[in-house]
Amino acid sequence: MRLSDLPHDEAMRRLQGPGLALRMGPFRVRVTSRIRRFCRQFVDLYPHHRLVEAEEFIDFDIRMKAGWSWVFPRGRVARFEVNGDAPLTPLPLGQAMPLFEWGLNWCVTTQSHRFVMVHAGIVARGDEALMMPGASGSGKSTLTTALCYRGWRLLSDELALIDLEQKLVYPMPRPISLKNRSIATIQRFAPEVHIGSRVTETRKGEVALLRPPAASVAEEDRRARITRILFPLYDANTPAEGLAITPGQSFVKTFDSTFNYGIHGKRDFALLADLMERAPAAEIRYSDLDAAIALIEGSSLWSAPLTTT
Amino acid sequence: MAALTPAEWTSVVAVARHAGLLARLGELARRDGVFDRIPESPAHHLEAARAIAEKHRRDIRWEVVHVARSLAPLPGPAVLLKGASYVASGVSAHLGRLFGDIDIIVPRAQLDEAEHLLMLGGWFCDKQSAYDIRYYRQWTHQLPPMRHPVRESVIDLHHALRPPIAPGKVDTSDLFREARPTELGLYIPSPMDMIIHSATHLFCAMDFRNGLRDLSDIDLLLREFGTSDGWWRDLVDRSRRFGLVSPLAMAMLHARRMLGTPVPPAVLAGALEAAGRGEHRLLDRLISAALPPASVATSMAEAVARGLLFARGYLLDMPPPVLAAHLTHKLVSLVPRQRGSERPEPV
Numbered sequence: 001m002r003l004s005d006l007p008h009d010e011a012m013r014r015l016q017g018p019g020l021a022l023r024m025g026p027f028r029v030r031v032t033s034r035i036r037r038f039c040r041q042f043v044d045l046y047p048h049h050r051l052v053e054a055e056e057f058i059d060f061d062i063r064m065k066a067g068w069s070w071v072f073p074r075g076r077v078a079r080f081e082v083n084g085d086a087p088l089t090p091l092p093l094g095q096a097m098p099l100f101e102w103g104l105n106w107c108v109t110t111q112s113h114r115f116v117m118v119h120a121g122i123v124a125r126g127d128e129a130l131m132m133p134g135a136s137g138s139g140k141s142t143l144t145t146a147l148c149y150r151g152w153r154l155l156s157d158e159l160a161l162i163d164l165e166q167k168l169v170y171p172m173p174r175p176i177s178l179k180n181r182s183i184a185t186i187q188r189f190a191p192e193v194h195i196g197s198r199v200t201e202t203r204k205g206e207v208a209l210l211r212p213p214a215a216s217v218a219e220e221d222r223r224a225r226i227t228r229i230l231f232p233l234y235d236a237n238t239p240a241e242g243l244a245i246t247p248g249q250s251f252v253k254t255f256d257s258t259f260n261y262g263i264h265g266k267r268d269f270a271l272l273a274d275l276m277e278r279a280p281a282a283e284i285r286y287s288d289l290d291a292a293i294a295l296i297e298g299s300s301l302w303s304a305p306l307t308t309t
Numbered sequence: 310m311a312a313l314t315p316a317e318w319t320s321v322v323a324v325a326r327h328a329g330l331l332a333r334l335g336e337l338a339r340r341d342g343v344f345d346r347i348p349e350s351p352a353h354h355l356e357a358a359r360a361i362a363e364k365h366r367r368d369i370r371w372e373v374v375h376v377a378r379s380l381a382p383l384p385g386p387a388v389l390l391k392g393a394s395y396v397a398s399g400v401s402a403h404l405g406r407l408f409g410d411i412d413i414i415v416p417r418a419q420l421d422e423a424e425h426l427l428m429l430g431g432w433f434c435d436k437q438s439a440y441d442i443r444y445y446r447q448w449t450h451q452l453p454p455m456r457h458p459v460r461e462s463v464i465d466l467h468h469a470l471r472p473p474i475a476p477g478k479v480d481t482s483d484l485f486r487e488a489r490p491t492e493l494g495l496y497i498p499s500p501m502d503m504i505i506h507s508a509t510h511l512f513c514a515m516d517f518r519n520g521l522r523d524l525s526d527i528d529l530l531l532r533e534f535g536t537s538d539g540w541w542r543d544l545v546d547r548s549r550r551f552g553l554v555s556p557l558a559m560a561m562l563h564a565r566r567m568l569g570t571p572v573p574p575a576v577l578a579g580a581l582e583a584a585g586r587g588e589h590r591l592l593d594r595l596i597s598a599a600l601p602p603a604s605v606a607t608s609m610a611e612a613v614a615r616g617l618l619f620a621r622g623y624l625l626d627m628p629p630p631v632l633a634a635h636l637t638h639k640l641v642s643l644v645p646r647q648r649g650s651e652r653p654e655p656v
Contacts, residue, residue, distance in 0.1 A: 028350075055314065055315050055316055056315050056350075057315040057318050057319055057322075057348065057350040057351055058315075058319045059350065059354070061319065061323060083322075083323035083326060083327060084323065084327050085327060111326075111354065111357055111358075112353075112357060113356070113357035113360040113361065114353050114356060114357060262364070263360050263361065263364045264360055265363075265364075265367070
């Protein structure tokens with residue numbers, strides 16, 4: 001049963017009362033909040049996710065609470081609480097939805113060390129995944145979104161969760177966070193996108209949260225093998241051009257984007273080194289999404305051609 | 310452990326994480342051979358916490374080597390305290406232990422030289438106002454935290470077990486006499502002194518946020534070393550010589566009450582009597598309320614109890630006129646500090 005199968009009133013009642021528990025990739029997340037606007041946005045952004053029906057273990061028990069603060073001039077703030085701790089700075093009440101997304105990312109990246117975690121957009125065709133590491137502002141979310149509306153499935157726009165045992169990526173498709181100019185760019189590129197929450201004046205500027213595609217959420221248990229690594233960089237003067245890079249360069253650049261590298265000692269090194277040996281890597285600069293996708297799906301960029309379709 | 314429901318596992322993991330004991334829970338389950346019976350999802354969290362604790366252990370050993378190198382010219386022993394001493398000695402309290410900083414004690418006469426050597430090694434105090442310098446040096450038993458700007462380790466350099474202005478005289482020379490060197494280059498206290506210091510730190514301290522974790526350290530140490538009646542008697546005697554029988558009695562009382570530590574009843578009664586009182590009703594209730602994460606959310610009662618104990622810690626440390634002066638200074642400096650206290654932006 002999916003969240004959209006639940007009557008809207010019942011979903012709101014659960015969110016504001018006992019909590020609403022959803023499967024999110026490898027995790028079970030329970031959300032509780034009395035902030036009505038947040039609850040409406042949550043229901044609007046997560047309709048395709050499965051409800052946790054039976055009594056099951058909950059990985060992250062999250063409360064979004066309204067409160068007062070003298071730090072922000074306008075007074076009302078939203079607080080992110082997980083398992084009784086409040087690890088993040090409260091934000092103005094209207095930013096509760098992005099705060100939830102950032103907070104859940106915080107939970108995953110600080111507590112889920114069965115994975116090597118890379119700050120990356122990640123999409124797949126079939127069981128073969130393309131990982132796009134990069135810092136905020138590199139354009140990885142924009143390119144991730146664009147690929148998702150051209151036949152790829154979304155694993156995540158933020159987190160590549162690479163399992164230490166099987167070395168597979170676990171999908172965790174959730175709302176995609178787009179910032180500033182990329183919001184309009186994506187609306188032009190894929191008019192069918194659904195924006196569930198739009199907030200101005202965050203610390204990252206304007207942020208829009210896009211509902212993740214239903215087909216990607218339906219396949220969130222389908223793990224994938226990383227077969228390509230791409231380092232995107234938005235460049236207004238270049239439609240799209242790219243260059244293959246060596247495994248060594250790819251290692252160093254990926255290493256820069258990991259959240260928990262070193263926590264497992266040598267195992268982290270071995271996993272990444274093995275990944276770089278297997279997966280060809282390239283850098284691209286782009287401003288034209290169609291041209292960038294043509295480059296990614298073509299054969300000129302890679303030292304070995306993409307095999308799957 | 311295997312008989313818990315999924316909802317109970319949810320609470321166990323949340324509460325253990327809140328108390329800083331998630332990794333220790335897994336390590337103890339492993340030691341007792343029951344880890345395999347823990348369901349997969351909570352086991353993932355225990356394993357993740359273990360990875361963090363293992364990383365802390367590796368980092369702290371590496372850092373201790375650096376500290377030892379810096380302090381090598383010091384004539385007297387530099388002795389590790391608390392978490393770092395558990396790791397350096399390999400006692401059971403190192404199991405699943407997380408670390409904030411490295412506590413070191415040196416003889417008072419060598420404090421200035423130790424500080425100088427650590428500064429040459431790259432650590433320095435963030436707090437440098439004239440008031441802070443006077444506050445820490447004259448009124449407390451440690452220097453302000455010294456931070457290494459590159460490796461970001463933090464050292465608390467102590468020169469006494471209790472603040473010099475606190476009532477009662479604590480002679481630390483016994484601690485240095487019985488400390489022994491480790492392969493990492495610094496000294497560790499005898500197991501009894503580890504216990505007495507940990508108890509003193511917990512029950513004279515002002516911060517109970519890690520209270521249950523610290524009590525769990527004491528519990529593991531008492532279980533590991535308390536194997537004969539003679540040992541227990543020696544422990545209480547030794548704490549009396551330090552003038553620290555009161556915190557030891559409190560630690561034994563609460564460890565037994567909350568964690569089932571097998572403290573012999575006669576030993577406990579004797580220690581409480583030597584401390585000059587039976588069970589102190591109000592204080593005991595406050596501590597019982599502040600130590601455990603009673604519910605997942607920090608309950609009101611727990612917060613209030615912690616606040617009162619914080620005040621008690623100050624009262625124990627400082628004669629009232631000094632306390633009044635210190636609190637006035639803190640109040641004056643409160644307003645600008647809050648404005649600058651935002652945490653970094655989330656991911």
